[in-house]
Amino acid sequence: MKQLLYTLFAASLVLCLAGCQTPRTTGMETGATVVDQALAPFLVVNDNTMARYLVVRSANANVRQDGLLFAQLEIQSLAKRDYAFQYQFVWLDATGMELYPGKRAAQQNIIHGGEVLRLQAVSPDASAKTFIVRIRPDIRY
Amino acid sequence: MKTSHILFSISCGLCILFGGCVSGPDIQRTRPDDVRTLTTGFGASDFQQCTNQMxxxxxxxxxxxxxxAKQFGDKTPVLAFGLIENRSYNLGLPLDSLGDSVKIRLINSGKFDVVEMDMNDEITQNILKMMDNPGYNPADVMNVAGRAVQDYILRGYLIELQETNGVVKDVYYKLTFKLFNMRTGKIDWMDEAEIRKTAKRGAIGW
Incomplete structure (x- = not known):
């Protein structure tokens, strides 16, 4: 009887843990870019748990021929499994005023284990001079 | 035996008591720019994501x-927005509104002058008919389009593919946009926004 109970307990534990497990998605990738230290003063981390899974490697922006600002943020996963997150680009003009506040919805993405991902966006108009990217873990409802 | 009956009665009573506290749905306001994934259907967040991507x-x-720059120089080209055709299983999707969101961003960008398209107009009907024909001749489009006000027509299609094996359901949406140049009869730009959702049934339960 005791043995049966132990077996049942072990089986239920295995089932519980199996439910939580997502497959590992790490692999191999070449590249030599180091994490851009110049970004450090601009990086605000409010979620230390998320900072254990994601690192911002670099941020680039250039003004296109038509005056629109093209922005890119390079992030890397430090996890071995998939990590779901949301990101939102916010555009500011030369005076620091936000352009069309709340009009650009957050976007959802999944980064595989160890993967480097580039998030890109284009400013709504040519008056954008600065951009901010907000990243947060994906919320399940 | 008696104690177990008492315990059972107490637990039943507690269940009824706490069950009674659930008085109705929990309603709250949320930010419209937040992402929500509730079903495998094409929802508001997919709508916004497609608009942003395109x-x-x-x-x-x-x-x-x-x-x-080569064709128009300093002149701002005039763009008309054609229909976004719904080829998904969900026939009630308000794709006109998706078109409106795209139009708003294009107007704000200053890259195009956007005009409304008269879908009943004969020229428009003929042009769209030619564009939907995969073997269309650009010269024919130019002949008809010469009288049109717009320099460009933007058209879209939403398709949906579903796969399931009883445990996992995989739904794939693809929104395709084509930008037709009315003056050359060619497609100047074309892209796709893809969304893939998976619903997995739990290992335990039914």
Missing amino acids: VDSMLSSQGLTNKL
Whole structure:
């Protein structure tokens, strides 16, 4: 009887843990870019748990021929499994005023284990001079 | 035996007591720009994501920017928005509104002058008919389009593919946009926004 109970307990534990497990998605990738230290003063981390899974490697922006600002943020996963997150680009003009506040919805993405991902966006108009990217873990409802 | 009966009665009573506290649905306001994934259907967040992806792609396309500069110089080309055709299983999707969101961003960008398209107009009907024909002749489009006000027509299609094996359901949406140049009869830009959702049934339960 005791043995049966132990077996049942072990089986239920295995089932519980199996439910939580997502497959590992790490692999191999070449590249030599180091994490851009110049970004450090601009990086605000409010979620230390998320900072254990994601690192911002670099941020680039250039003004296109038509005056629109093209922005890119390079992030890397430090996890071995998939990590779901949301990101939102916010555009500011030369005076620091936000352009069309709340009009650009957050976007959802999944980064595989160890993967480097580039998030890109284009400013709504040519008056954008600065951009901010907000990243947060994906919320399940 | 008696104690177990008492315990059972107490637990039943507690269940009824706490069950009674659930008086109705929990209603709250949320931010419209937040992402929600509730079902495998094409929801509000997919709608917003597609809009962002397509407009970003169109505005950041260096090829299109070069073509615009070459053909129109300082003049702002006039763009008319055609229909976004719904080829998904969900026939009630308000794709006109998706078109409106795209139009708003294009107008704000200053890259195009956007006009409403008269879908009942004969010229428009003929042009759209030609565009939907995969073997259309650009010269024919130019002949008809010569009288049209717009320099460009933007058209879209939403398709849906579903796969299931009883445990996992995989749904794939693809929104395709084509930008037809009415003056050359060619497609100057084209892109796709893809969304894939998976619903997995739990290992335990039914």
